[in-house]
Amino acid sequence: MSEEQVANESHPPxxxxxSSFQCECGKVHTVPVRKMVLEEDAHLRLAEVFEELxxxxxxxxxxxxxxxxxxxxxxxxxxxxxxxxxxxxxxxxPLEGNVRADQATADKLLSSLPSVPLLIAVGSGTINDLTKLxxxxxxxxYVVLATAPSMNGYTSSIVALTVxxxxxxxxxxxxxxxxxxxxxxxxxxxxxxxxGLGDIVSKPVSTADWKLAQIVSGEYFCSRPIELVAKxxxxxxxxxxxxxxxxxxxxxxxxxxxxYSGISMVIAGSSSPASGGEHLISHTLDMxxxxxxxxxxxxxxxxxxxxxxxxxxxxRVLEEDVPSLDLKALIAEREDxxxxxxxxxxxxxxxxxxxxxxxxxxxxxxxxxxxxxxxxQEKWDEIRMELRAFLRPWSQIRDVLREAGGxxxxxDIGLSLEQFREAVLHAREMRRRYTILDLSHEFGLLExxxxxxxxxxxxxxx
Numbered sequence: 001m002s003e004e005q006v007a008n009e010s011h012p013p014x015x016x017x018x019s020s021f022q023c024e025c026g027k028v029h030t031v032p033v034r035k036m037v038l039e040e041d042a043h044l045r046l047a048e049v050f051e052e053l054x055x056x057x058x059x060x061x062x063x064x065x066x067x068x069x070x071x072x073x074x075x076x077x078x079x080x081x082x083x084x085x086x087x088x089x090x091x092x093x094p095l096e097g098n099v100r101a102d103q104a105t106a107d108k109l110l111s112s113l114p115s116v117p118l119l120i121a122v123g124s125g126t127i128n129d130l131t132k133l134x135x136x137x138x139x140x141x142y143v144v145l146a147t148a149p150s151m152n153g154y155t156s157s158i159v160a161l162t163v164x165x166x167x168x169x170x171x172x173x174x175x176x177x178x179x180x181x182x183x184x185x186x187x188x189x190x191x192x193x194x195x196g197l198g199d200i201v202s203k204p205v206s207t208a209d210w211k212l213a214q215i216v217s218g219e220y221f222c223s224r225p226i227e228l229v230a231k232x233x234x235x236x237x238x239x240x241x242x243x244x245x246x247x248x249x250x251x252x253x254x255x256x257x258x259x260y261s262g263i264s265m266v267i268a269g270s271s272s273p274a275s276g277g278e279h280l281i282s283h284t285l286d287m288x289x290x291x292x293x294x295x296x297x298x299x300x301x302x303x304x305x306x307x308x309x310x311x312x313x314x315x316r317v318l319e320e321d322v323p324s325l326d327l328k329a330l331i332a333e334r335e336d337x338x339x340x341x342x343x344x345x346x347x348x349x350x351x352x353x354x355x356x357x358x359x360x361x362x363x364x365x366x367x368x369x370x371x372x373x374x375x376x377q378e379k380w381d382e383i384r385m386e387l388r389a390f391l392r393p394w395s396q397i398r399d400v401l402r403e404a405g406g407x408x409x410x411x412d413i414g415l416s417l418e419q420f421r422e423a424v425l426h427a428r429e430m431r432r433r434y435t436i437l438d439l440s441h442e443f444g445l446l447e448x449x450x451x452x453x454x455x456x457x458x459x460x461x462x
Contacts, residue, residue, distance in 0.1 A: 013228060013260055016267075025222040029267045033155050035177040038255060040248075042181040043075050043145060047082040049177050055141065056117035061088040062109065062131045064099045067123040067147050071184055075122055075145060087114055091130070097295055101126045102162040110134050117141075121175070124148040124192065125160075125299065128175075133159045136172035146180040148188035149196040149255040151300050154178050155262030158271050165290060166354045167283040167430065174266060178259060186251050191298060193251065194406035197243060198304025200236055200257050201397050202278045203229050205310045208387040209276030209435040210268075215383055216376060217434055225264030225273040226390070232257035237396075240404035277435035280427040281306035285415070287430065288423065291349050297413040304401050305413055305459065309424065310436060311394035312453045317440050318384045323377040325443055327370055333444070347426050361432035373442060394457055410460050417460045424450060 018034035034053055037045055050057070059079070063072035068090045079086045089112055091099050099105065109130050113119070119142040121131035128144050135142035136159075146154055153160065155178060159170045185193075207226050214221035235253030236243070242250025264273045271279075282302035289296035296302070334340070344359070345352045376383065402408050410420045425446065428437040440446035454460050 013231060016228075016263060023222060023224055023267075025220075025224065027222070027269075029224070031263055031266055032157075032174050032176065033178065033263060033266070036155075036180070036259060037178070038180045038182060038252060038259075040182045042179045043071065043078060046075065046079060046143075046145075046179060047084070049143070049179060050084075053176055055143070055176070057083075058085040058116050059087075059118035059120050060114055060116045061086060061120045061122055062091070062113075062127060062134070063088065063122040064091045064127055065093045067127060071145055071147055071181065072122040075120065086120075087116070089113060091127070099126050099130075100162065101129045101160060103164075106130055106133055106161060110137060113138070118143070120145065122147065124150045125153055128154055129159045129161065132172045132175070133161065133170065141173075141176045143177045143179065144175045146178060146255070147184055148192035149185050149251060149258055150188070150192040150298065151196060151199050152258040152261035152265075152274055155259050156265040156271070156274075157269075158265060162286075162290070164354055165287060165351045166358075167287055169271060174262070180255055180259075182248055182252060182255075185255055186246050186248055190246075190405065191301065193243060193246075193254070194304075194401070194404055195298035195300030196254055196258055197236060197240070197300070197404050197406055198298075198302070198307070198401065199274075199300035200229075200254065200261060201400060202276070202303050202307040202310075203233075203261065203274060204390050204392045204397075205278050205307050205314065205436075206272070206274055206276035208314060208390045209433075210272040211386055211390060212383065212436065212439065213272070213434040215379055215386065216372070216439070219272070219434070220269075222268055225268045228264050228267070229257065229261050229273070232260055237392075237400055240400045240402075243404040272433070276310070276433070277427065277437040278303050278306040278310040280431050280433070280435065280437065281309070281423050284423045284427040284430055285413075285419075287348075287351060288419070291351065295414070297407070301407045302413050304397075305407050305410065306424075308394050308398050308401070308408060308457050309453060309459060311391060311397055312457050313440060313446070313449060314387065314391055314436055315394060316449045316453065317436065317443075317445050318388060320443070320445060322380045322443060325377070327373050327377075330373070330442070330444055331370055344429065347422060348429075355430050358432050359429045362434060362438070376439065376443075398457065409458065410454070417454070420459070421450060421454070 016031050020030040119135045121128050121144040157174050159172045213219040239250045261274050265271050286296050348355045398408050
């Protein structure tokens, strides 16, 4: 181990904030998030944070109906009392459901914002993403006040937005500071807390998918983001009862893990360390809900259930003797292009065109496909050894979610067995990212193991 590696490992995670550093991967990583405050009544330190970071004294708070009532009003009164010029924009919730992170809402917010040099997001996933995008387009900094430990996007450089029905991600600058009031986080709706747990327990699977993509297609990979999040794993994997009982130390640990998971994406330059096939299943469920007019569950809640499936799929696939499979027969089974198009149109409906474009980005001709499968067969021992180092047993993931009171079954997220099955079978189509869903499909193993996994894991009990 080099002196530089030893020095890097000895640094506490908070030393990354506001830093740039040369990594062993060869890249220089920069973390734009400069400050994180996670404590009781953290919003009372806002003036101190603004002063420390030399932020403007004029700002606009962005919240929705709920988050303004919970915290936004307090922030407005506190900053006004500290002689800051603060205005606010409250995004009204629709009659049914919650505010959506889609193009129409993003455009409306951007047009309604006053001309100010600083934005303050008060909320969780949707409000953070909408404000992050608006700040990016206005070219101004923003600060986020987290209202629930519900996802890992607070500190990321990614905005998740639905555009023309497709779940899409955009690059945007992260907040300069995250201020998280532990009192507010502890009192957040339990479904949001367990959503955050569902999001963070997926990291072993998404990491394996990222490594798989490197081995198979040469995608960039860096171990630093993985090591960062692994430091926090005991805080959420080891205390699910504390999360269920809203113990402050457990909620703090979960929140820290989520915040640094977001920073891991900044270091990686993509969402790859934190979003694999399990996230694609959740995105697919969201998109299908929009198509059919039904409500969907929280993203992290769906991710947790999908992670149980993906972890079990990995266990089964890595036990397979992939080098012995007949490639010519496998390729021949998928030669009917018209049948594939028909099935794509059946499942995705009006979204078939945009989904098809994503799928086409990773669809290759017969010769290239055979070459790619041969490469996997040749590297199978390496793939198994490398990926097993990252993965966790599906039963451990399920037990942590169950003990925390989170969703562990298909019906827990309001789906029928067939809705979940089809989402698993089609999720690989909606994003060009290569995951275990692609590998298992290419070798005929996804269809082979699908129903057995659902039964074995208890995802569905008739």
